[in-house]
Amino acid sequence: MIKIENISFDHCIKCTICSMYCPVSQATHLFPGPKASGPDAERLRIKNPELVDSSLKFCTNCKRCEIACPSDVKIAEIIQNAKWKYLKIHWLRPRDFFMSRTDLVGGIATLFSRIVNFIIGLTLVRVFMHVFLKIPYRTVFPAYEKTTFRRIYKKELKWSQSGFSKKIIYFHGCFVNYNNNNLGREFVKVMNALGYGVEMKKEKCCGVPLIANGYIEKAKKNAIYNISSLQKGNEESKIVATSSSCAFALKNEYSSFLELDNSGIADRVEFVTKFLYNEFLSGNIPEMKPLGIRAAYHSPCHLERMGGVMYTLGVLKNIPGLELIVLNSECCGIAGTYGFKKENYEISQSVGRNLFNLIDKAVPEFVITDCETCKMQIEMNTKYKVLHPVTVIAMALDIK
């Protein structure tokens, strides 16, 4: 039986506008485009699941098709669903397993971070990964931190948070915990400047990399864990995430894709810039000093899909002395773990090229973006350092 809410493919008028804006079908003819893979093929798949096409694996799930669609068809969702419902996985995938277990791998790697960072930088190891794990040689993995953000929080930050009357719950995500502790510190600094104390609940990986690699059951387990953990106590406080993809999963994908009940948290989850925008709007703007920086802003695909770009821009425009060049909306091509796979490397690079050219043309001092994997991709392919909006605010707070 088809569920009535899943027939959005029937609203497709076959205008092909989605395929026009698909960065993957622009980069390769191996992917027939979102219209053909999504609403067109869905009719056939409903009739006979055997009619699934292996080209589905080329979809990065960037959701630009959904942004383009004039008829509000959930094209990326249809493709994503079909991919893992029908596509039989025949091969053993140690690489995909480790790539999608960001919290497991991160937890171990941070314990031995110096050794791990050293090893994954070695030419020999990179050749090995290229040949045996199918991870492209030119990939530069983000370095692991010496410790986790949670440990830092417990040791250095927690004691001072009870002094604030207003509270928010921070969903830090794996990247802050294992790869970018500083963003967590900066987040706490910014929240404190706004008069909010930061609390944390127990959390597991939000599930985005698991979904992207087809580990749907494991993603569901994580989601159920996160929903129940975030629901405990503090019913009023907002749950704020600094990762746009984590926020999108908690707020939308848990219910729309994993079909779980997240109603207890969905309304409370906010991506950080939207939370800040609302605070700024009500007059709660911390004292910031002029930065004197020229930066280019790249809008991540998933943030666009969430309608979040206007909030980030609104927040950034409030930072004094920040000359902002807003780049035309282009996909960076990394799409989470997609670009870290050898079979996708060329496509990923080809997709990102437009953005890299735009950045080079803008000649900024920094690039600003909300998403951690966009950050990795841009730093791998341009000479610029990429900052999170929260980092930029923290910089403006720090100036004496």
Added chain:
Amino acid sequence: MIYDCLIIGGGLAGLTCGIKCASHGLHTAIISGGMNSLHFSSGSIDIAGYNTKGEVIKKPFEYLKTMVKENSGHPYARTGIPGIKGSLNFITEKLSAEGITLSSNNDFNHFHITTLGTLKPTYLSQESVFSARVTDIVNSQQKIAILNFKGFRDYYPEQTAANLKKNTLFKDTEIVLGDISLPYYMNTEKNLHEFRSIDIARIFETERYLPRIAEEIKKASGGASAVSLPAFIGVNNYKAIRKKLEDMTGKFIYEIPSLPPSILGLRLDHALKNSFIKLGGEYIAGERVVSGSIKKDQVEFLTTKNSGNIPVTSKFYVLTTGSFFSGGLSAGFDSISEPLFGLKVKSENKRSKWYSRTFFDKKSHPFLGFGVEIDNKFNPVSESGKTIKNLFCAGSVLSGYNPVSEASGGGVAISTGFKCAERIIKEIKND
């Protein structure tokens, strides 16, 4: 952080309004749910193509002089003829800065050839659709070639030729039909039947294959001095590509708009969006406004699909949500409504009066003339009868004109969008 001007809908009207506002330094944003109808359009701008009897209008502005006197509810009556001209000059200048040249036949309309091979009157076109050279080729009845990409299933040159032959202008013209193909390219890639205009445009855009394509054009055109192709000779650098092809073949290259996605329309869309963003405008794609809250005679805030409990606010709002397809108007069983604000709509109550029994009726269907009622200041009226002073309306959400039977959609979108921007700029100055 409140916007000066928030535009709901990112089509031709919304973009025109946005560019004008942003060029005056206003903090402007456009919220656009899905891509606009330029993607379905011919890429030419119509002002007024047909009169009420369905006859072709030769000089649109002259016709409008009398029309606006007789039809005071028409959007053109509110923008005024100098208003239309001013807005067109503004937008052609902006497009030209982005590399798109639109030209007119002085004060006259010109024809463009449709996919089916019929002729449609229009006012502004890209150089591959209208130029002095085109007039010359048609008038001197030079031999023309109508070509297609072999296997491209969205276009049939035979049909174009057969319909053109029925027209007196082409009665005595010799028409050659033919195909061009790229066997080497096709062997390595996917099935050509899966190609849409955009895929072929991308082949042209690589420029790698242009010498080969030029050879194919020469071979297929049988000595004709002018060659038509479906509009797929590139999106962003189409000018350079066309120039190269013309130099290599020694022939004039004409473009016929293809089925959606329309490349001719896409060029305008890209250019307008670029222009808007360069001026500091925020183009928010993929977000949908779901409702607007009205308090007394003012819009208080908007709610979008993702805004939750954080209201989206602006000093002024512009409604350019389009007609039925884009959801700007909504049809119930026997009522037509404006879904975001519940504005007063001009329509017929009886469903049987919405449409004509003949599909291709010269007078078109009445429902195409339905829409929001506005006053001379472009403000709409709420359900309760109050004029909403910080909301303006433009484009095909408006009532009082029929874009299909009049061939006036582009002109109305640009001139009303522009006028709304002028009103807002004036109000903000007075503040």
